[in-house]
Amino acid sequence: MPPPLKNRSHAPAKVGQSRPPPRQPGRWMASRDAGERAAFFARREAATVLRRVLRGDASKRSGGSIKSLVFSPSVRNKRATFALVCQTLKYLPILKEVLASSGVFSSKWKKQEELVYVTAYDILFGQEIAVSGSVEEYIMLHKDTFRTALQKICVKRKVSNVEDLLSEKTTVKPKPRFVRVNTLKTTTGSVIEVLSKMHKVDKDDMVPDMLVLPPGTDMHKHPLVTDGKVFLQGKASCMVAAALSPKPGWKVIDACAAPGNKTVHLAALMNGEGSIIACELNKERAKTLQHTVRRSGANNIETVIGDFLNIDTNDPSYAEVRAILLDPSCSGSGISTERLDHLLPSYSIDDQDDAGSSARIRKLSAFQRKALSHALSFPSVERLVYSTCSIHQAENEDVVSSVLPLASSLGFELATPFPQWMRRGLPVFDGAQHLLRTDPEDDLEGFFIALFVRKAAAADALEPSEDGGALGRKRKRACTTRSGGLRAFSSLRLSRMDVLCSIWGI
Numbered sequence: 001m002p003p004p005l006k007n008r009s010h011a012p013a014k015v016g017q018s019r020p021p022p023r024q025p026g027r028w029m030a031s032r033d034a035g036e037r038a039a040f041f042a043r044r045e046a047a048t049v050l051r052r053v054l055r056g057d058a059s060k061r062s063g064g065s066i067k068s069l070v071f072s073p074s075v076r077n078k079r080a081t082f083a084l085v086c087q088t089l090k091y092l093p094i095l096k097e098v099l100a101s102s103g104v105f106s107s108k109w110k111k112q113e114e115l116v117y118v119t120a121y122d123i124l125f126g127q128e129i130a131v132s133g134s135v136e137e138y139i140m141l142h143k144d145t146f147r148t149a150l151q152k153i154c155v156k157r158k159v160s161n162v163e164d165l166l167s168e169k170t171t172v173k174p175k176p177r178f179v180r181v182n183t184l185k186t187t188t189g190s191v192i193e194v195l196s197k198m199h200k201v202d203k204d205d206m207v208p209d210m211l212v213l214p215p216g217t218d219m220h221k222h223p224l225v226t227d228g229k230v231f232l233q234g235k236a237s238c239m240v241a242a243a244l245s246p247k248p249g250w251k252v253i254d255a256c257a258a259p260g261n262k263t264v265h266l267a268a269l270m271n272g273e274g275s276i277i278a279c280e281l282n283k284e285r286a287k288t289l290q291h292t293v294r295r296s297g298a299n300n301i302e303t304v305i306g307d308f309l310n311i312d313t314n315d316p317s318y319a320e321v322r323a324i325l326l327d328p329s330c331s332g333s334g335i336s337t338e339r340l341d342h343l344l345p346s347y348s349i350d351d352q353d354d355a356g357s358s359a360r361i362r363k364l365s366a367f368q369r370k371a372l373s374h375a376l377s378f379p380s381v382e383r384l385v386y387s388t389c390s391i392h393q394a395e396n397e398d399v400v401s402s403v404l405p406l407a408s409s410l411g412f413e414l415a416t417p418f419p420q421w422m423r424r425g426l427p428v429f430d431g432a433q434h435l436l437r438t439d440p441e442d443d444l445e446g447f448f449i450a451l452f453v454r455k456a457a458a459a460d461a462l463e464p465s466e467d468g469g470a471l472g473r474k475r476k477r478a479c480t481t482r483s484g485g486l487r488a489f490s491s492l493r494l495s496r497m498d499v500l501c502s503i504w505g506i
């Protein structure tokens with residue numbers, strides 16, 4: 001039984017004893033306690049969101065999610081509304097069956113059916129409520145009929161309680177709570193000390209400074225989180241910056257940075273030494289990025305609001321960039337919006353073959369190729385990670401394989417991040433075994449990671465140098481030699497341009 005949304009101090013009005021339902025909630029509400037008033041509005045807000053969910057506005061195809069609908073400015077009581085929508089969706093098949101078999105669900109209520117579902121959930125499975133609007137009165141009036149209908153359904157299905165009635169589909173694999181320790185502000189040891197007083201805490205076996213807490217551990221308001229000492233970041237997401245592994249002192253670009261989780265992870269991996277240019281196109285999202293950076297305590301991150309594609313790779317200010325993290329906009333199909341997709345009715349779930357969806361993915365994929373080609377073209381880059389939270393081959397393996405001619409012409413090859421990780425790229429080209437995939441079901445998030453390493457850099461790494469600038473200088477010497485003859489240099493640029501044009505399809 002879900003916890004009540006709000007504790008009530010008063011008993012529900014008895015059906016039959018209640019005075020006629022008020023038709024002017026505003027005036028009537030003034031005499032009710034704040035909790036009932038909030039619940040009255042939360043039910044209406046939940047019904048509005050539920051209507052949109054049921055017509056498909058929360059599907060991946062529409063680019064929405066239950067959360068994004070709840071976070072619209074028109075929803076005031078976001079927490080209660082979100083909880084109510086999720087719970088009603090969970091119980092919806094049962095609620096529909098109960099209403100249908102009760103014989104008292106007339107067409108009169110069809111226009112307000114979402115509010116009927118939400119209220120019926122609240123009364124039958126959630127909490128007792130005081131009678132307020134007409135829908136509440138209707139459900140309360142027939143409450144016993146509905147309960148009898150529910151009992152009959154249980155008997156018919158040979159189950160002893162309602163929980164057993166919920167189909168297997170609604171049972172969710174428990175998701176551990178991952179937290180990343182922000183080593184710019186604290187140590188993993190001291191976080192373990194604090195958290196282990198309350199929870200079982202394990203260290204992740206692969207990602208450094210990543211802790212694993214039991215499923216359901218709510219850390220959102222924990223002081224460690226609000227103080228920026230830990231970040232609530234999934235394991236797969238943390239594997240991205242760890243795969244890039246920039247050295248302290250390097251100059252790094254995070255090409256598509258907001259909200260900034262990976263940016264501040266990079267800063268921590270670099271011990272705050274060196275510099276990070278965090279580029280973000282969207283002004284609003286850039287504000288979130290700046291907030292994340294402030295919370296992390298990193299002071300080596302410069303935010304650039306603008307298009308990564310417009311950064312001139314020949315601009316001297318970027319000549320020393322040695323690593324790039326490219327986590328561009330993608331379909332997000334690997335992230336099941338806090339694993340709520342299973343709650344959505346099947347007809348609103350994304351159909352991968354849908355024409356609109358394919359067109360969107362083609363568009364995203366074209367941008368991703370462009371951005372990856374651009375990132376590869378920075379002259380001193382030694383390590384480059386391309387990542388998405390998409391499960392689509394078109395955004396993952398296909399993007400990587402399309403830039404391979406350019407990458408190899410620039411001296412890059414694919415390297416194998418986390419070699420011990422079993423799930424690799426789809427075997428659609430030679431070398432896909434270097435790529436890393438995580439599975440949305442088994443690993444709880446569907447991420448994709450490709451790591452490009454410049455061969456010269458890989459070779460130099462075998463002869464470690466104390467001089468942080470040596471590689472850049474060596475490469476510059478190589479360029480000078482090549483550009484010694486104007487013809488040789490321009491033919492090099494032309495062939496690079498040819499490869500780029502073929503990738504961009506122009």
Ligand SMILES: C[S@@+](CC[C@H](N)C(=O)[O-])C[C@H]1O[C@@H](n2cnc3c(N)ncnc32)[C@H](O)[C@@H]1O
Nearest residue numbers: 256258259260261262281282307308327328329
């Ligand atoms: C997948 S999100 C990045 C998430 C981020 N790496 C993190 O872990 O917090 C992609 C971001 O790239 C931004 N973006 C899209 N196109 C861009 C462009 N051409 N230049 C810079 N940023 C861009 C989007 O606005 C979005 O904030």
